[in-house]
Amino acid sequence: MELLFASAIGVLTACGIYLILRQRTFPVILGLSLLSYAVNLFLFATGRLSVGAPPILQYGVETYTDPLPQALVLTAIVISFGMTAVIVMIALSAYLSENDDRIDMDNPSEPAKDDA
Amino acid sequence: MSHWIVLPIVLPALLAPFFLMVIRHHLDLQRIFSVAGVLVLNGITLALLNHAMSGEVSVYELGDWPAPFGIVLVLDRLSALMIVLTSQLALAVVLYAIWSGWDNRGRHFHPLLQFQIMGVSGAFMTGDAFNLFVFFEVLLIASYGLMIHGGGGTRLRAGVQYVAYNLIGSTLFLFALGTIYGVAGTLNMADLAVKAAEIPAEDTALLRIGAVLLLLVFSVKAAVLPLHFWLPASYSNAPAPVAAFFAIMTKVGAYSILRMFTLIFGPETPVAQGLAGEWLVYAALLTVAVGMIGTQGAAHVARMTAFITIGSTGTLMVAISLFTPEASAAAIYYLIHSTFATAMMFLVADMIIERRGDSISQRRPMQHGGVIAALFFGAAVAMAGMPPLSGFIGKLLVLDAAWDAPDVVLIWSVVLITSLIAIIGLARAGSLVFWKAFDTGSGRGDVDEDTARREGVVFPTDAPRLPFVPVFGLFAVLIALTVFAGPVMRFAEDTADQLYTPQLYIDAVLKGPGS
Amino acid sequence: MSLFLIAALPFLGAVFPALLIRAGRNACASAAGAVTLLALIGVLVNAPRVMAGGVVTAQIDWLPQLGMNLHFFMDGLGMFFATLILGIGLLIIIYARYYLSREDPMGQFYAYLLLFQGAMVGIVLSDNILLLVVFWELTSLSSFLLIGYWKHLPAGRQGARMALAVTGAGGLALIGGMLVLGNIAGTYSLSEILDQKELIQSSPLYLTALILILLGCFTKSAQFPFHFWLPHAMAAPTPVSAYLHSATMVKAGLFLMARLWPVLAGTDAWFYIVSTTGLVTMVLGAVIALFKDDLKALLAFSTVSHLGLITLLLGLGTQAGALAAVFHILNHATFKAALFMSAGIIDHETHTRDIKRLGGLRTLMPVTFVIATIASLSMAGIPPLNGFLSKEMMLEEISHTTWLDSHWFFPVLATIGALFSAAYSFRFIGHVFLGPVRDDYPSKPHDPGVGMWISPAFLVLLVIAIGLFPEAVAGNLVRTVTDAVMGEYGDYYPLKIWHGVTPALYMSGIAVVGGLILLALHRPLDKGWIATPRPEAKTIFDGLVGALTRACRGITDTLHDGAIGRYAAIFIVFVLVLGGYAFTTGAMGPQTRPMLEIEVLPAIGWFGLVAATLCIVAFHRNRLLSLVLIGVVGLVVTMLFNYFSAPDLALTQLSVEVVTIVLMLLALNFMPKTTPRESSVGRRTRDVLISVAAGLGVGGLIFAIMTRGFAFDTISEFHLANSYKGGGGDNVVNVILVDFRGFDTFGEIIVLGIAAIVIYAITEAIMQTSVRARLLNRVPDQPVAGDAHPLMMVVVTRLMMPVALMVAAYIFFRGHNLPGGGFIAGLIAAIAIIMQYMASGFGWAAARQHFPYHGIIGSGVLVAAVTGLGAWFNGMPFLTSAFGYIHPPGLEEFEWATAALFDLGVFLAVVGAVLLALESLSRYAWNPNIDSRHPMDINPSRDDNGRVIRKD
Amino acid sequence: MSLFRRFFPHPLLTVLLTLVWLMLVNRFSWNSVIFGFLLGVFIPFVIRPYWPNNPRISSPLKVARYIGVVIYDIFVANVTVAYQILFMRVDALQPAWISVPLRLRTPEAITTLAATITLTPGTVSCDLSSEGHNLLVHCLHAPDPDAVIQEIIDRYESRLMEIFE
Amino acid sequence: MGEIGDILTAIFLVVGGCFGLVGSFGLIKLRDPMSRLHAPTKATTLGVGGVLIASLIHSFVLEGYVSVHELLITLFLFLTAPVTALFLAKAHIHRHSEEEVLPSPGKDTCWAVLDERTSRQIIDEAEYGQDE
Amino acid sequence: MILSYALYFAFACFGLAVLMNLWKIITSEGVGDRVLALDTMVVNSIAILVLAGIQEGTEVFFEATMIIAMLGFVSTVAYARFMLRGNIIE
Numbered sequence A: 001m002e003l004l005f006a007s008a009i010g011v012l013t014a015c016g017i018y019l020i021l022r023q024r025t026f027p028v029i030l031g032l033s034l035l036s037y038a039v040n041l042f043l044f045a046t047g048r049l050s051v052g053a054p055p056i057l058q059y060g061v062e063t064y065t066d067p068l069p070q071a072l073v074l075t076a077i078v079i080s081f082g083m084t085a086v087i088v089m090i091a092l093s094a095y096l097s098e099n100d101d102r103i104d105m106d107n108p109s110e111p112a113k114d115d116a
Numbered sequence B: 001m002s003h004w005i006v007l008p009i010v011l012p013a014l015l016a017p018f019f020l021m022v023i024r025h026h027l028d029l030q031r032i033f034s035v036a037g038v039l040v041l042n043g044i045t046l047a048l049l050n051h052a053m054s055g056e057v058s059v060y061e062l063g064d065w066p067a068p069f070g071i072v073l074v075l076d077r078l079s080a081l082m083i084v085l086t087s088q089l090a091l092a093v094v095l096y097a098i099w100s101g102w103d104n105r106g107r108h109f110h111p112l113l114q115f116q117i118m119g120v121s122g123a124f125m126t127g128d129a130f131n132l133f134v135f136f137e138v139l140l141i142a143s144y145g146l147m148i149h150g151g152g153g154t155r156l157r158a159g160v161q162y163v164a165y166n167l168i169g170s171t172l173f174l175f176a177l178g179t180i181y182g183v184a185g186t187l188n189m190a191d192l193a194v195k196a197a198e199i200p201a202e203d204t205a206l207l208r209i210g211a212v213l214l215l216l217v218f219s220v221k222a223a224v225l226p227l228h229f230w231l232p233a234s235y236s237n238a239p240a241p242v243a244a245f246f247a248i249m250t251k252v253g254a255y256s257i258l259r260m261f262t263l264i265f266g267p268e269t270p271v272a273q274g275l276a277g278e279w280l281v282y283a284a285l286l287t288v289a290v291g292m293i294g295t296q297g298a299a300h301v302a303r304m305t306a307f308i309t310i311g312s313t314g315t316l317m318v319a320i321s322l323f324t325p326e327a328s329a330a331a332i333y334y335l336i337h338s339t340f341a342t343a344m345m346f347l348v349a350d351m352i353i354e355r356r357g358d359s360i361s362q363r364r365p366m367q368h369g370g371v372i373a374a375l376f377f378g379a380a381v382a383m384a385g386m387p388p389l390s391g392f393i394g395k396l397l398v399l400d401a402a403w404d405a406p407d408v409v410l411i412w413s414v415v416l417i418t419s420l421i422a423i424i425g426l427a428r429a430g431s432l433v434f435w436k437a438f439d440t441g442s443g444r445g446d447v448d449e450d451t452a453r454r455e456g457v458v459f460p461t462d463a464p465r466l467p468f469v470p471v472f473g474l475f476a477v478l479i480a481l482t483v484f485a486g487p488v489m490r491f492a493e494d495t496a497d498q499l500y501t502p503q504l505y506i507d508a509v510l511k512g513p514g515s
Numbered sequence C: 001m002s003l004f005l006i007a008a009l010p011f012l013g014a015v016f017p018a019l020l021i022r023a024g025r026n027a028c029a030s031a032a033g034a035v036t037l038l039a040l041i042g043v044l045v046n047a048p049r050v051m052a053g054g055v056v057t058a059q060i061d062w063l064p065q066l067g068m069n070l071h072f073f074m075d076g077l078g079m080f081f082a083t084l085i086l087g088i089g090l091l092i093i094i095y096a097r098y099y100l101s102r103e104d105p106m107g108q109f110y111a112y113l114l115l116f117q118g119a120m121v122g123i124v125l126s127d128n129i130l131l132l133v134v135f136w137e138l139t140s141l142s143s144f145l146l147i148g149y150w151k152h153l154p155a156g157r158q159g160a161r162m163a164l165a166v167t168g169a170g171g172l173a174l175i176g177g178m179l180v181l182g183n184i185a186g187t188y189s190l191s192e193i194l195d196q197k198e199l200i201q202s203s204p205l206y207l208t209a210l211i212l213i214l215l216g217c218f219t220k221s222a223q224f225p226f227h228f229w230l231p232h233a234m235a236a237p238t239p240v241s242a243y244l245h246s247a248t249m250v251k252a253g254l255f256l257m258a259r260l261w262p263v264l265a266g267t268d269a270w271f272y273i274v275s276t277t278g279l280v281t282m283v284l285g286a287v288i289a290l291f292k293d294d295l296k297a298l299l300a301f302s303t304v305s306h307l308g309l310i311t312l313l314l315g316l317g318t319q320a321g322a323l324a325a326v327f328h329i330l331n332h333a334t335f336k337a338a339l340f341m342s343a344g345i346i347d348h349e350t351h352t353r354d355i356k357r358l359g360g361l362r363t364l365m366p367v368t369f370v371i372a373t374i375a376s377l378s379m380a381g382i383p384p385l386n387g388f389l390s391k392e393m394m395l396e397e398i399s400h401t402t403w404l405d406s407h408w409f410f411p412v413l414a415t416i417g418a419l420f421s422a423a424y425s426f427r428f429i430g431h432v433f434l435g436p437v438r439d440d441y442p443s444k445p446h447d448p449g450v451g452m453w454i455s456p457a458f459l460v461l462l463v464i465a466i467g468l469f470p471e472a473v474a475g476n477l478v479r480t481v482t483d484a485v486m487g488e489y490g491d492y493y494p495l496k497i498w499h500g501v502t503p504a505l506y507m508s509g510i511a512v513v514g515g516l517i518l519l520a521l522h523r524p525l526d527k528g529w530i531a532t533p534r535p536e537a538k539t540i541f542d543g544l545v546g547a548l549t550r551a552c553r554g555i556t557d558t559l560h561d562g563a564i565g566r567y568a569a570i571f572i573v574f575v576l577v578l579g580g581y582a583f584t585t586g587a588m589g590p591q592t593r594p595m596l597e598i599e600v601l602p603a604i605g606w607f608g609l610v611a612a613t614l615c616i617v618a619f620h621r622n623r624l625l626s627l628v629l630i631g632v633v634g635l636v637v638t639m640l641f642n643y644f645s646a647p648d649l650a651l652t653q654l655s656v657e658v659v660t661i662v663l664m665l666l667a668l669n670f671m672p673k674t675t676p677r678e679s680s681v682g683r684r685t686r687d688v689l690i691s692v693a694a695g696l697g698v699g700g701l702i703f704a705i706m707t708r709g710f711a712f713d714t715i716s717e718f719h720l721a722n723s724y725k726g727g728g729g730d731n732v733v734n735v736i737l738v739d740f741r742g743f744d745t746f747g748e749i750i751v752l753g754i755a756a757i758v759i760y761a762i763t764e765a766i767m768q769t770s771v772r773a774r775l776l777n778r779v780p781d782q783p784v785a786g787d788a789h790p791l792m793m794v795v796v797t798r799l800m801m802p803v804a805l806m807v808a809a810y811i812f813f814r815g816h817n818l819p820g821g822g823f824i825a826g827l828i829a830a831i832a833i834i835m836q837y838m839a840s841g842f843g844w845a846a847a848r849q850h851f852p853y854h855g856i857i858g859s860g861v862l863v864a865a866v867t868g869l870g871a872w873f874n875g876m877p878f879l880t881s882a883f884g885y886i887h888p889p890g891l892e893e894f895e896w897a898t899a900a901l902f903d904l905g906v907f908l909a910v911v912g913a914v915l916l917a918l919e920s921l922s923r924y925a926w927n928p929n930i931d932s933r934h935p936m937d938i939n940p941s942r943d944d945n946g947r948v949i950r951k952d
Numbered sequence D: 001m002s003l004f005r006r007f008f009p010h011p012l013l014t015v016l017l018t019l020v021w022l023m024l025v026n027r028f029s030w031n032s033v034i035f036g037f038l039l040g041v042f043i044p045f046v047i048r049p050y051w052p053n054n055p056r057i058s059s060p061l062k063v064a065r066y067i068g069v070v071i072y073d074i075f076v077a078n079v080t081v082a083y084q085i086l087f088m089r090v091d092a093l094q095p096a097w098i099s100v101p102l103r104l105r106t107p108e109a110i111t112t113l114a115a116t117i118t119l120t121p122g123t124v125s126c127d128l129s130s131e132g133h134n135l136l137v138h139c140l141h142a143p144d145p146d147a148v149i150q151e152i153i154d155r156y157e158s159r160l161m162e163i164f165e
Numbered sequence E: 001m002g003e004i005g006d007i008l009t010a011i012f013l014v015v016g017g018c019f020g021l022v023g024s025f026g027l028i029k030l031r032d033p034m035s036r037l038h039a040p041t042k043a044t045t046l047g048v049g050g051v052l053i054a055s056l057i058h059s060f061v062l063e064g065y066v067s068v069h070e071l072l073i074t075l076f077l078f079l080t081a082p083v084t085a086l087f088l089a090k091a092h093i094h095r096h097s098e099e100e101v102l103p104s105p106g107k108d109t110c111w112a113v114l115d116e117r118t119s120r121q122i123i124d125e126a127e128y129g130q131d132e
Numbered sequence F: 001m002i003l004s005y006a007l008y009f010a011f012a013c014f015g016l017a018v019l020m021n022l023w024k025i026i027t028s029e030g031v032g033d034r035v036l037a038l039d040t041m042v043v044n045s046i047a048i049l050v051l052a053g054i055q056e057g058t059e060v061f062f063e064a065t066m067i068i069a070m071l072g073f074v075s076t077v078a079y080a081r082f083m084l085r086g087n088i089i090e
C-alpha cells in the first residue's frame, strides 16, 4: 500500500510541477493545487499509514494513528486554500487589467504605474 | 516578564481585526491606532530586548503545554533583536505611508501591515518549526496584499509571479517539515536539536534531505541565488513603504538560516556536515554579484533599488554562510544595517519616483531635489558599503571575519569588486537623476515633461514634506549604528556566542520556563 | 587642542555654511574660513611638541572588536600634511569667495569643501589604518560632490563619476590591502604596525598587501596608468582643482606611501613598483602637459608629472629620497596651488582657459603675471625658487640610482621629464602673458580684486622665501617630517641652494635649456603631437564603463526576463540537485516497517487519482474540464483520508475543495476558457523531465519515510495520552488544533482572514479602474442559457440551507470529540450560504445579508485572541484552555471548554473569510441592472404571469 | 406580521430542524431535544430573509401517503429500469421528451413534483417552461409518452394539489 | 434475531450493490446523453438507498438501537439528486439545443433554458413592482 | 458470514461502479457527461463509505458521508451553472 501511496504522491507532484511550468496563469494555479494535494498527502503520510485507527479516543481502543500530521495537514490545507484564493484573485485581476493571462512578464524592467 | 513575550504577536493580531471590524471606513482613526500600536510595540520590543540582553533565554509555553509537545515562543538575544528591528522599521514605514498618502491608495493598508508585523514577529519568536511555517504564511499572505496595494496591471502581474513563486516555496517548506517530522518525530526546534545530534550515523540520509530542503526554503526568503528570482519584480513593483518593510522579509530567511543551522543543524552536528557550508557561500557570493551587477544595469530607480537589496542580502548571506561566531556576529551587525539601509533606500527611491518618474535617464527636475539628493547620497553610501556609514563597517566586519575561511580570496574579491560596480552604478544613477535635470543643453527637461503629460502622468508640484521625517529617522539610525558600532558589535558578539552555545536554548526550552 | 577636535572641526563646520547661506555669501565664507583657521591653530598649537620630536595622540575606541578605533596621532608627517591641508584650505576658502558667481550655491560648496577638508585631515592624523581607509573613501566621496559641483556641465558629472570610479576602485583595493596588512601585523593600529617591519616584509602576504595598498595610492595620486581621471576632474571649479588636485587629495597617495614607508619600503618590490611607476608618470605627465592648451589641463598633467616625481623619490627607499620627496611635496603645494589660482583668475577675467586664445596678459594683469611667473619658474626648476631646490635633490638622488643594472636609465628619463617640465612651465608664462596684447579675448581682462590674488600671492611669497632661505624657513620642518616618514632619526645635511657642480646641476641645466628649445619648437611639435594617434583615456574609460553597463544590463535582463517558468524550473532543479546531494552524502538504513497489504478499494482509489491527475495534465487546455478532474482528485483524496483513518482531513479536504472549485469557476468565467498550446517540444520535454524527476524524488522520499519507523518516539504520543485528560476532548486532531497547537490555528485563521481582505482590497482597487466599465459592457464569451435562478434550485435551497447550517452547528459542537470542529463547520456554513447565492443570485442574497463579512472575520480573530488572552486572568499563558462539566437539573451533564470558544473564533473567521472572498469575486459580475427583486426567475404563483422579463 | 411568525417564521422547518438535530446526534436525550429545538428556532430566524413566503401544507396524512406512493414507485421503477439497462438493446430503447402541463402553481409544489419524477427511475424532469406552466420530462423508455404524462398527473400532481393548494 | 438481521442486511446490501452497479453500467452502456442522465438516479435511490437500509438494520441489530444517521443521508440525497439532474439536463439542452426536438411548452413561449429573453443580463427596471 | 459475503459483494459492485465512472470521466466527450459521471461517482463513494461503516462497525465515517452527500451536490450544480450561464453566482 505504501508503494501505491508514494507513487500517487509522486504522480501528483510531477503533474503539478509540469503544470506550474506552463505559461498561463490558470494551468499554473491548477499545478499549484495539485502540488498542494501532493504535499498534504506527503505530510499526512509522515505519520505512517494505518487503517481503521482514527485518532478519536475510544474506550478500550489502544492503537491510534498519529494525530499530529493530521493536524498539520489540516492547517496546511486551510493555508493553501487561502493562498489559492489569493492567487486566483490576483491572476484574474491581472488578466482583467491587461487582457493577458500569460504569467511571464514582458518587460520586468518596466515599473508599475499606479492606476489608483 | 512572562506574558510580555507573546505581545509582539498578539498586539498586532488584536489591532488588525479591530481595524477591520470597527474602523474599517475611518482612515484617520486607523492611522492614529496604527501609529499608536507601533509605538507601543516599540516599547514592548525594546523592553524585551533589554531583558534578553542579560543573556537569559526566556521561554513562553503557549497553552501551558510543555515543550516539545506544545508550541513555545523563545526570547533570546537574536529574536529580541529581530523584533526590535521589526517594530522600528514598522514605525518608519507606517509614518511614511501615512504622510505620503500611500496608505490611501488601496484598501486595508493598516490591517495588512499589522498582520505583516505579527507574522514577522511570530517567525522571529517561535521555537517550533511548523509554527514557523505558519508565521511564514501569515507574513507572506499579508505581503501579497501589501505588494499589490493600489493595484495596476503590471503590479498585479508581478504579484502573480511573486505569489506563485512563494507558493512553491511554501510547498517545499511543508515537504521539509514532513521529512523532518517523519524521521525525528518532533517539531520543536530545541527538541530537534537534541535529536539531530543523536541520530544514528547509518540513518542520516532522510534527515539530511529535510535539513537541506529547509535551508533552501529559507534561501528563497533570503533571496539567495538561484532562488532570488521572486525579488526583483516584486520589490520594484511593490508600493514604496511596503518594499521598505519588505527589508525585514529577506531577513526572516537569513534569521531562519542562522537559527536553524546553529541550533539544530549546527556546524558541529554530524548529520548536517556539508549541507550548508559547502554551497551557501558560493550562492551568496553569486547573489552579491548579481545584485550589484543589477544595480549597475538597472534603467529604473525602483529596479535598481531592488537589485541593491539583493546585493545587500547577498553580503549578509556571505557572512552567515561562514558559520563561525565571528562571522555570525558580523552578520548580525550587517543585518541591522541592511534592514534600515534598504528601507531608507526604498523610501528615498519613492520620493524620487513620486516627483520625477521611475526612469533613471529622463531629465526632470524635482521638488526638494537637494534634500532628496543628500538622502539618496546617504542611502547609496550605506548600501554600497562606502565609508563612513554602517555599510562600510559591516562590510569590513564581514571581510575580516572571512580571513580564516578557505575561500577568503574569492570572498574578498567578489565583495570588493562588486562594491565597485555598485558604486559606479549608484554614482551614475545619482548623477543622472539629480544633476542631469540641470543640464544646460537639455532645456531643463521640457521634453520629458511633454512626454509625461502625453502619457497622463502627473507629478505633484506640492509634494508633502512630512515623509522626510521617517527617512531622516532611518538615516539617523544608520548614523547611530555607525557611531555606536562598538556597543552594537558587542551585542552582536554576545548574540553570536549565544547562538553557538545552543545548549542554553535547548535547556531553556526543554526544561521549561521555570528552570 | 585635541586631535579629535581638529579632525572633527571641519565636519562640524560643514554644517555652518550650509545653514548660513541665507545670511549671505560673506557670512558663509567667514564661517568656513573661521572653522579652518581654528583647526589650523589647533595644529600649530601642537607644533612645538611635534617639532621637538614628540607625538600628539588622542584615542577613543570605536569598534575595538574589529580593531577599528578613533585613534589619532600627530607626528611630523601628520602635522606637515595637516598644516598644508588647513593652510591651503584657508587660502582656497578666501579665493573661492570671490571666484564663485552669484548663481553658484555657495553654501553647498563650502559644506562639501569642509567635508573634504575634514576627510583629508582625518587621513593624515589617523593612527588606525581602517580609520584611515574611512577618511580615504570620504575624500573620494566628497571630491565626487566637488567635481560635480557644476551639475549643469556634463563634463563635471562625467569627470566626477570617473574620479569616483578610479579612486573608488583604488579605495577598495586599499581596503583589501589594509585588511591584509592588519591581519599580518595582528593589529590595525598604525603606530603598532609601523614597528613590525620584519614581520610584515617576511610575510608571504607582503606582496599582496603592498600591491593592494599601492593600487590605492596610485589611483589617488593619479599615477600611470590611473592618471587619466585627474585632467577630467578639472571640470570642477578652479578652487577645487587648486585644492584637491594639486595641494591635497592627490597627495593622499603620496602621504600613505610615506606613512607606510617604514614597513613597506626598502624591498625590491617596493623599489621597482613605486619608483618605476613614478618615473613613467613623471615623464608621461610632463610630455602631455606640454601639449595641453587648456590652462587647467596643462596644470593637471603637470601635477601628474610632479606626483610621479615624488612617487619616484619615495620609491627609491633612501633617506635622501624621502627628504627630497617631503621637500617637494611642500614646494609643489605652494607653487601649484598658486598656479591653479592664477589660472582661475585668468579664466575668471578672460572667460577662457584656452592658451591659444591668450597671450599678452602681462600688461593687462600685472599682478597675476608676477604671481604666475614666479610660480611657473619655480615649477620649471629655476633658481633661486623652491622648485629648483627639491628638483636638484631629486636629480642628485637619481643620478646615482641603478635600475635593473642600468646606470643611465633613471637619470636620462628623469632629465627628460625635467626638460618637459621646464618647457611647459615656460609655455605657461610665454604663451599666456608674453607676446602682444590681443583684442579678441572673450572678455576684457584686468587684475581682479585683492581678495582673489591675495591667496596665490601669499603662496608665491613662500615659494621665494623657501627658495632663498630653505634652511631657515623649512629646514627643521622637512627634517622632522622626514624623520617621521623614515620612522627613525636621520642624519641630514642642511638644506641649501648651492651644492657645487654636481651631475644634478648638469641635468638641471640640460633641462632648462632643452625646455627653452622645446618651447621654441612648440608649434611644429604640437602639429606632430596632434597628428600622432594615441589612446584617448576618456574614450577608453567611457567605453569600458559603457561596456560594463551594457554587460550588466544584459546579464540582469537576460537573467531576470520575467519568465517565471524558467525561474521555477531553476528553483526545482536546484532543489532536486541539493536534495539528491544531501541524500547521497548521508546513509540510510534498511526498511524497518512492514508494508500494508494492497487492498482493492484503495487500489481503485489510487487508479482514480493517478488517472485523473494525468488527465488533468493531458486536458489542461480545456480549463473547465481540468476543474472537473480536480473535483475527481479531491473526491479520491477525501476517500483516501477516510480510508487511512483521517476523518477530519476528509471533511476538511472535501469542503475546502468545493469552495475552491466555486472560486475557480467564478474566476474562470472572466478568463479564457482554453489554454493555447504555446510551448515548444523542447520545452515540454524539459518540463516533463523536471517534473518526472521531482515526482520520483518526492515519491521516493515519502516511500523511504513510510517504510521506516520514527528514529525517536514521536511527540504525538503525548497528545494521544493527554488529549482527554488535559484537553477535554476525544478527537485528538481537534484537541491538537485548538489546544496543543492552538497557536498554529490562530495563525491559520489569520491567514484565511488576510486572504479574504486581500481579495476584497484587490476588488476595490480593480473596480476603481477602467476595468469596471469593461466588465459592465462585457459580452459573455459563450452562449448564455435562460433561467438564471431556477425555481427548483431555490426551493431546495430553502430547505438545504437551514439543514446545512444545522449540520454545521453539529460539526462545530461535536468537533472536540468526533470528527469536525470550527473550521469544517465554518466551511459548511459558508457553503450553505454560497448555495443561497447560487440559487437566487448575488444581488438578491446580498440585499438580505446584514452582517458585514469584514466584521465577521474580525470578530472571529478577536474571539480567538481574546479567548487566548483570557488565560492571563488565570495567570496562565496565552491560549491555555480550561474545560469542565455542567450538570443541569433533570438533564445529562454536558461539557464546556474554552477551546470551544476559540473554535468559535475559528468558525467565524472561516465563514467571514470564505464569504468575503466569494462576495468580492462576485462583484466583478455584478451589474446594477440585474434584477434582484425576485429570488427565482420563474414563479407561476406570481401574478405577473410568472416570469422575470429581461431586455437589453 | 404576528409576533409568533416573527420568531417562528417557518414552524414546520423548526420541527424538521429539531428532527435533523436528533438524527445528527443519533441518540435521544432531552438535552439534545432542547438544544436541537433552540437551534431549530434560531436558524430559521436567521435565514428568514431568504425564505420570504411560507408554503401551506394541508394534511400530514396525505403527505405520508404521498411518500409511501413514491417509495413504492421507486422500487418498481428501479426494477423496470434495471431490466431496460441490462437486458434491452440500446437501439430498442425509445427515449422521449414529454411536456407535462402543470396545474400546480406554488414553487414548493412544483419542486416536489419535479423531484418525484426525477427520483423514480426512468424519468427525469429537465426544465420548466418560460412561464412555469409546463414541465419538461425526459423518459428513458416511453413507447407511449401520453400515458406517462397521464400517470404523472394522476399519481403525483393531483395528490400534490391536495397537499399544497 | 441476529441471524435474521444479518440476512436482511445482506439482502439489502446485495440489492443496493446491484442497483448501484446497474446505474453506473447504464452510464457506460447508454449512448444517448439524455438517457445516461437516468443512470445516477438508480445509484442514488435504490443503490445507496439499499446500502443505507442495510446499515440501518445492521446497526439496529448490532448496537440495539435505531441509528438514524442513514435517514439523514437519504434525506440529503433525495433532496439534492433532482436538482443535480435538473441542472445537468438543462446544461445538456443548452449545449445541444439544435439537436434536440423538444415537445411544445404548452401555452408558454418556450422552455426556460432556451428563453432568450432571460439569457440577457439586463432587465427593464419599470416593468414590475416588488412582490413577495 | 453471509453478511461479510454480502459486504464483499456490495464493495465489489460499488468498486466496479466507481471504476466505470472513472472510465466515463476519462473517455467522455463533453464536460457535461463528465460532470454526470463525477456526480455518480460521488454517490457511489457515499455507498462505499456506508459499507465501510458497516464493515468496521464504526460511525466515524458518518460525518464524511453526510458532507459528501451535501457538498457533491454543490460542486455539481456549480459546474452545471458554469456551463449554463458562465457565472455561477449572479
Ligand code: NA
Residues within 6 Å of the ligand: C631, C632, C634, C635, C657, C658, F071, F072, F075
Ligand atoms: Na466534489
Ligand code: NA
Residues within 6 Å of the ligand: D116, D117, D118, D119, D120, D121, D122, D123, D124, E041
Ligand atoms: Na425519475
